[in-house]
């Protein structure tokens with residue numbers, strides 16, 4: 520199995536269609552309804568993995584994966600993950616695995632330094648950015664109302680409805696956090712964007728003032744560094760000033776783009792984030808770490824503890840209160856040894872190695888954007904700050920919905936090739952296709968192949 524994994528990572532992944540070419544139900548139909556009564560030969564299980572499971576896998580770890588955000592579960596990360604599964608520790612308390620806690624805090628501190636974030640940022644790992652942002656907004660709620668911990672929000676006449684602000688380009692996880700925390704979807708306020716898909720900070724100021732005048736309780740602003748559709752960067756300095764003036768919690772969602780700030784040339788994208796109350800980025804996105812691993816930082820760890828810590832007798836230890844017990848900073852009790860894979864990645868690549876890979880990804884995205892700009896048959900739909908390009912085919916005679924439909928067909932045609940997988944989004948001018956580069960195996964010829972498939976697909980659809 521280890522050999523198979525090594526071969527897979529070393530180009531074997533190219534033998535598979537990047538987007539699973541199965542119909543709904545195909546995989547399930549080949550699996551028995553009952554679980555086995557007696558243990559089976561692992562060889563038989565392996566064969567079924569190859570025959571039944573593998574055809575239904577969309578290969579995120581494939582050089583042709585350019586959908587959503589390209590990611591890589593790198594060799595070192597996979598090895599770290601294997602070790603963590605073998606040890607099977609639960610790092611809920613310092614005592615239940617001192618190394619899990621101490622390695623996690625150390626690795627997160629390395630990354631904090633690497634990103635140029637302030638010393639008083641305390642960092643820990645969660646599974647995903649969605650959960651990191653949920654925890655951060657729960658901490659914001661705790662900070663805003665000291666009675667929330669005991670009285671909650673139910674039936675309280677003294678507690679005005681809370682409002683969380685993020686740009687209309689923010690990830691849906693922010694609105695989901697509002698749903699989960701009891702603010703409701705009405706509690707999420709989508710701030711309009713400017714011409715480059717960044718939050719309009721003047722509109723934010725206006726919306727906060729309107730909500731206060733209406734008797735509502737502005738609570739937090741979520742700034743995005745690297746929005747999901749176009750990777751635009753919100754004006755964090757401006758947002759930080761507004762948050763300071765209005766006494767609002769500032770959370771930064773840098774899930775995708777945070778990693779790039781490990782390169783000095785890209786530090787600018789975190790300008791203003793040093794003033795945030797909390798900050799998240801995902802090593803499982805652009806830091807070569809197998810999913811899942813999300814790094815959450817805050818300068819108010821005590822607020823997180825107030826929001827979440829609840830210690831029953833059976834979880835007390837002689838060192839309770841003297842050591843960091845990571846169960847105190849979030850909802851879950853059990854914690855995987857996620858830091859191990861991240862440590863392997865950081866040790867084996869080093870800062871220079873990471874920067875070098877990022878530069879290559881950005882160079883390929885730049886080349887692709889240049890190609891789009893030079894091709895009359897295509898047009899660019901947003902700036903390209905990092906390694907994602909938004910564009911569309913532009914047949915002369917099409918507009919509006921027919922143009923969108925044409926691009927959706929083109930997308931399906933490219934994806935049916937099994938060589939490249941792209942995704943789409945909707946921008947101000949309509950449907951945009953996205954090329955997102957982030958896999959360590961992706962090379963220039965993959966980008967050229969993507970261009971060929973797009974050109975061929977466009978010509979073929981136009982001819983119909």
Ligand SMILES: Cc1ncc(COP(=O)(O)O)c(C=O)c1O
Pocket residue numbers: 588646647648649650690692743745746747772773774775801813
């Ligand atoms: C900006 C942003 N935030 C949050 C998320 C959610 O990430 P996760 O899957 O780790 O919850 C994404 C996912 O693409 C994202 O782009």
